Amino acid sequence: MLKFLARSTALVAMIAISSPAHAETLKMWGPEQITEPLVAQLWNGIKADFEKANPGVTVEFMPPTGTISNGAVQAAIQSDAGPDVILTNSGIGRISVVRNAKQVMPLTEQYEKRGWKDEIYPWLYTELKGQFGGEIYEVPDGLDALGIWYHKDIFEKAGWTIPATWTEFEALMKSIHETGLQPIAIGPRTTGSAGHLFGNLLQSASGKEVIGKALRREIAWDDPSVAAGAIRLQKLVEAGYIKKEMAGLDLDGASRLWFNKRAAMFVAGPWFTANARKAGYDLTNAGYAPMPSDIKGAAMPTGGVGWSWLVPVNSRQPELAVKWIDFMLSDAVMKKRAQDPASTMIYPREIPGVEPPTPVLKDIFAAAAGGVGYNPSVYLPGTVLDTYFQVIQGLISGQIGGEDGMKQIQAKMAEAK
């Protein structure tokens, strides 16, 4: 008995001594929908593959409770008990918040060393290089393409189609309004939702070139050529096509309005497939089209980098974090994700031979193939974003006019570094 005890103790001691030498835990802040069974299944599979490829490593998911937009990522990093690697909603505006606070590591060196620059679209790499004077702080995981989602059955029954021009689109909204349906739903209490529709309107009214110039500060935001989109929103509210009450809705509230077919249209990106699944909506009934425009070539989705990997400066496993990103960029993982029913985005490089899991995603990919305009929510400096989103709420609740709103955004742009 004593011998057995001694042997057992020795064995336990050996395991205790030997295990920590190789055991490593990577704390990962995963995608927002990780509590959804379908998403969890995909990510648990990826986790298992990574652990198999890296013996002794354990990946621990931290279910995220927010994003950079609501300060949750910043708070998690500041708490010093946060993740080693983060997947979060991104874009230069949001990244600048955590970058200026020196909360995330520069990853420029890894782009060269690990060949990440060849793992993403060349135009995307050029864009990233231009954001912070050559230094890159993120690795894009998904791109956004925001456009109009509509119910195919309602449109077919009424004989409606998404037209090509803004003038026709206004007429369509009038027709929808007359039936008692809400023409278009928006949940501006959620910053993203506020920006999705507004960005579409700016793009449709001014075109990609003008919005790009405004973002690069070559044109003022209160210049009539840029302010046209804000005035357009003001007019839609005045006409009743967007109800003032919607200023009190968040993304979930507005989505509910659309999923219950009390609203005919909604502006969202490929990620909306996840919301649809959660709501039990039949995705084969979802149609997608870019916001119409009277400007030739301006009817295109808006977007930019929507999701990125970040490594916090206080990551306890920075090497492992980089290894994880490497793994996520690999062909095998990217293909696995793109074909999975839980897929909700456009990937940062072309993946040949991939069949999107839903027809609406196929439509979105096709629309985005012709180019994507700017969604200012992900390009504006962090210090301007709050004003930008509040102005959208002000326009929808009828508290300010389009010109006044754009003046306020311009004033913040002038202050921002």
Add this chain to the structure above:
Amino acid sequence: MAGHTGGLSARMSERRTARAASSDGSSDGDAGTALWLMAPALALYAVFTLLPIAATFWLSFNSSAGFNTSASFVGFDNYAKAVYDPIVWKSLVHTFLWLAYHVVMAGGLGLLLALAVSRLRITQVFFRTAFFLPHLVSLAVVGVIWANIYDPFFGLLNTALTQVGLGAFTQGWLSDPALVLLSVNVASSWQGFGLYMLLFIAGLQNIDRSLYDAAEVDGADAFQKLIYVTLPGLREVTTFVVSLAMINGLKGFATVYVMTNGGPFYQSELITTYIYRLAFQSQDHGLAAVLCILLSLLAITITIVFNRWRARISQ
């Protein structure tokens, strides 16, 4: 009795002797021991209270974009920024309104329900429990529940109004600039009134019943008994409830954050929500620190003014 008074005299004499001894130098040892005994508590107080206060003051004079950014001294720049920031003034006005709404709605409802419930004999425990239950729900959850109640298209409130033929009264409860602060405060007050109700019930139980008997003999009706007996009898509890409601009102954050995040267009922005926005979303820790100091000064001023008023009415 004589023995008892004798024992008391002896103890008092011992205390006088002890005081005399301490005045001639032996107090040093006592003070030293006291300090050692207090040291753990003092250390905790210093680390968790004094140090953060000092850090807040330090931050308010610095430009800092984050916790590990090297801060640079900017003097009173952050204070000037606060003075010229229109949202600071807006949120200050909203904070005062919020406080007043909370005192009147949560405190007032607590008093009304206490008066109603205290008259019940058999069902009092049930109603006390039922009315206290919302207090057990976290404010964040209350925010989610009420945001759904207020939903303009699917919410319980507008649906109920429409169902009973009062469709004309349906509102955008969280989108109307004139209503939003009040709407959110209703949710917050709904969570808080149960505690105030219990305090008022305790106060009602302490009112001398003979005063009601005397009032009845004098021919006072129910309203007169309320005005001349009940309310004066609740004076102490009322002042306590008002001070508690003011402190809770100043801490208002969670329901606003969950239900409106300060919007639409800053119409429900409080000092607390603006501090959060600045510190954690915009990472402007300097300005956020200034607003923390402003909020503290506000709390201190309100407490002093209120206590003076309370002392005056108690005399």
